[in-house]
Amino acid sequence: MGGACSRKRDPQVNEDSLQRGVSGKYCRIGSSKWLGTSISRPALDILQGRGQCPSLMELCIYKIRECLTDVSLKAFQDCALQDIYLGEYPGVSDSWMDVISSQGVSLLSVDLSGSEITNSGLIHLKDCTNLQALNLNYCDQISDHGLKHISGLSNLTTLSFRRNNAITAQGMSAFSSLVNLVKLDLERCPGIHGGLIHLKGLTKLESLNINMCHCITDADLKPLSGLTNLKGLEISRSKVTDDGVAYLKGLHKLALLNMEGCPVTAACLESLSDLPSLLSLNLNRSMLSDDGCENFARQENLRVLNLGFNDLTDACLVHLKGLTNLESLNLDSCRICDEGLANLTGLRHLKCLELSDTEVGSNGLRHLSGLANLESINLSFTAVTDSGLRKLSALSSLKSLNLDARQITDAGLAALTSLTGLTHLDLFGARITDSGTSYLRNFKNLQSLEICGGGLTDAGVKNIKDLTCLTVLNLSQNCNLTDKSLELISGLTALVSLSVSNSRITNAGLQHLKQLKNLKSLTLDSCKVTVNDIKKLQSKDLPNLVSFRPE
Template identity: 30%
Template sequence: MMAVAEGKQQRFDDKGGKIDVLGDEILSHVLERLPDRLDRLSWCLVCKRFLSVEASCRQYIHLLRSEILSKVLQRYSQVKNLDLSSCMQITDESLETVARLAGTRLLSLKLIRVRGFTCAGLEAIGRACSSLQEVDLTNCLHVGDATLAGLAQLKNLQSLKIPGCRYVTDTGLGFIAASCKQLKLLNLKWCLGIRDAGIMAIASNCKQLHTLDLSYTEVTDKSLALLATLDHLQNLSLMACNSVNDTALVCLKNGSRSLQRLDVAKCANVSSVGIMALANSSVQLQELTLSYCLPITDMLLESIQQLKNLQGIKLDGCDISGAHVNLIGRGCKDLKEFSVCKCNGVNDRGIIGVIIGCPGLLKLDLTCCRDLTDATMGAIASSCKGLRTLKMEACNLVSEEGLELIGNGCPNLEELDFTDCRVNDNGCKSIARCTALRFLKLGFCMDITNTALVYIGAGCHNLRELDVYRSVGIGDPGVAAIASGCPRLRVLNLSYCELITDSSLMSVAQLQDLMQLELRACVLLTSVGLAYVAASCKKMVELDIKRCAFISDPGILALTQGCPHLRQINMSYTQVTNEGLMAVAKQLSCIQDLKLVHMKHVSVDCFAEALLACGCLKKVKLLTRLRMEMPSHVITQLENRGCRLRWMEKPA
């Protein structure tokens, strides 16, 4: 025993302890098994060696503040994937820093909704980052043809996303087509300057292209005919391409053999003729989206039956009146996803036919199919044992008995949406049998009480998201049951649950993984309760306390100390004063979205100073009258940064 004790003493007395026996490679493998960002941060704080190992292993960085870009890239010398989307502005100098310090090792760069850089900055990236394969410029509204000319230097570019870049034209796309021969994914959604010439250039030069999104562009059948010749094109989205008609689909029928996913939602000039032509071809479609574009007829459904490999079909918003939807179940036996959200004419008979014919269904969206009854629920429970997602918002004919069938028959359900349904406590008892549930929506369910949440908390321990918005029977005991029974909850919506008090927030404080909390119009809450949340929920990113009339500066000050990662907060109609708002501006360095309507205790000068102090601010909502009262140079400066100012005219 003495020898054992001496051995233990020696192990702990040695400088550095036994950990020094482990090489950096072993420590890096240990680090790889810590996916949570805060756990990795804790690792870094253990000792300098752990900090060094983490720095040498890090290959991905999501930066929040551009001013530390140079230091970060110098420290993390192995970074290959860089996301700068949360930075308010990225200048040409910033991109030159990336080019200099990341250089040829950089593989992906994200600049989503970022402003401040010009074509010169991306030219620097193009010259120095020759290995770059993925660039994401989503909603960079100032990006145009000159920018794409700079990116055209990236010979290894495989993925380019520029949705919302309305100044891009066929000229810019021509630069990419001429140089980026390895391009495989191209997203041009909402690029209103794109016409056939640019797409034809891409089709002629980028023979490896497999994913193309042309939604909301002005392309026509002419360019689609050339796209149909691409041997590797698998995914094509033509949503709201109103210059595309049935001729385009005939071209795809005659040319494309690789196409697997096609989206023609909202295409006003696509008819059942084009879809039937495609269905009668050798195209092996796996997913087809026809939402909001044409009436569904029996003839069309009979054609779709021939798509034997079809795994997903979306008919959202279509008129199905008079059609026999059950025809789908006769032919598409491998169907995994079926969606008829907001369709007119959906009834039990049609849906039951699909369910019985497609027992392998994993996702079923029946939102606002108001004529469905417990008969459909029975069919789901008996035929679709592997169902993962079921959405039935506003299906008010489903009763307690229907929910019991689901609870007993679908043990693998991970997502349930019964918003605005006739769900009661006994129904929730049945739902709680679905122990794999991760996402549950029970908003506007007026008949549920605390007992319902007790059942959920006792059965659904893996829950990540719970929405009980406007379910007015919920109070403190129910929230306590959820907090103790669902410790991994990340998103919680309690808005308009007017019975909850600070006691509920004391319970919520147990949820250390909580990232999003909505408490709108929970009128009994005070700053005391909010302070409990702030002290424990360190991962909080989004918070809504609109119309919480008793929340004031002490609660906000607690948030600024305890929740440093907050990016979005709605403080409208609260009692927060100048002190609270300035604390948010100066101490929450990540804040990007503020809603500040009817904050009567905040002065105009404070609004101006606070907004200018929020260096990462991207969106702010204010009363219209402040537009006249706030100094014009403040508004100009915010807009020049890229901050979106929304002026609201709302009653007090």
């Protein structure tokens, strides 16, 4: 959680802020014949330390990419490449397609996202009859006419056309021949209303993403009723109502259903209760209210329930008592307080609980003390105080705790010292001082730590330097930290992400980071450092650093 600045979240999603080019590279096990990769990892991998050091092949391919043009690409003509990833690579156009298509039946996957490929360019793929995965996200020049050229690729199992304004319902008729399609992604395609009728015969389809297609209505879901292998359906920000949800009753394999922002009411839960495989349900920002919430109790097999940003109050929570298999519950920004939490005491399998931006206070936490399997809890922006945190001290399974609230102080941290299994601790806005950091020594397993309340000096960082498991450390907004702090944490060699923004760090202090060979993300905004000095550090000592600020 958290960044360098205040993180009070806007409940409305800015669709244009979603990153482009983070689609995963298609890669077959055992295949070494592919062109194109990116050394940079998705932001989530950087923050959580899941990325691996690039292999020698990746480094070589990366160097090739630096100078790759339609001319130099000719060297790969007829090379029987299996996987080609050129997503977001500059200059990719129809002139590249001759070389790409020359791979013929060897070609198994292609990603040309964000390119200048047009309808004419897709003609070249007709001989790549073994193609299994095709990614054309953000390709603005592809329209219905282009879809006709891929209609013969019957071996396709994965197809993605995210954010395309030119594809219409009529053009989607080309999909009807893709009988082996397993995954189809049409997120943010505003012209596809009426086109899902062409998916009716795709009985192998398991995943359909039409998130943020505002044109989708109840009638569009009717053709999906026969896709009995469907396991994942995402229809957020659509016009689907309770009537549309009724068409899903026969999808007995459906495990994931995302209806965030849809104008449904609690009445839709009657239909959802007939989905025995449902594991994840997102009704975030829908029109759900207390009325009809008794239908929750019928969904006995539901394991993940997301009700964030709904008009729910404590009265509704009584209907959650029957969901004894529930493992994850999101009540973010719902109008609930301490009394409502009494209804959660029987949810013994609960592992993840989201209570941020609610009216929950210290008294309510007593109802959580018996949830022995709880692994993650978010209490950011609640009324919980230091005294209330003592009620969490017996939750020995707790691994992740978010306490981003100004009223939390050193005393609250002291009350948590028995939670030695914590791996993620977010104290972003809490008023932790140097004295309070002494309690951090009890959390030897911490992998992620954020303390950004402005109360730390170099003296407090001394108590952090021995947390050798840390991969993510955010100490931004502590304006009294100096280069000495970088010296103190120089031994945290597992660090993947480090932020010390708005501090007194200087260029001279950068030398202390040389030992952090795993560092991939470095944020030093509003510090006395220059871009050139960070780049020098990157080139000489930190080869894995792929994201830094200032830049």
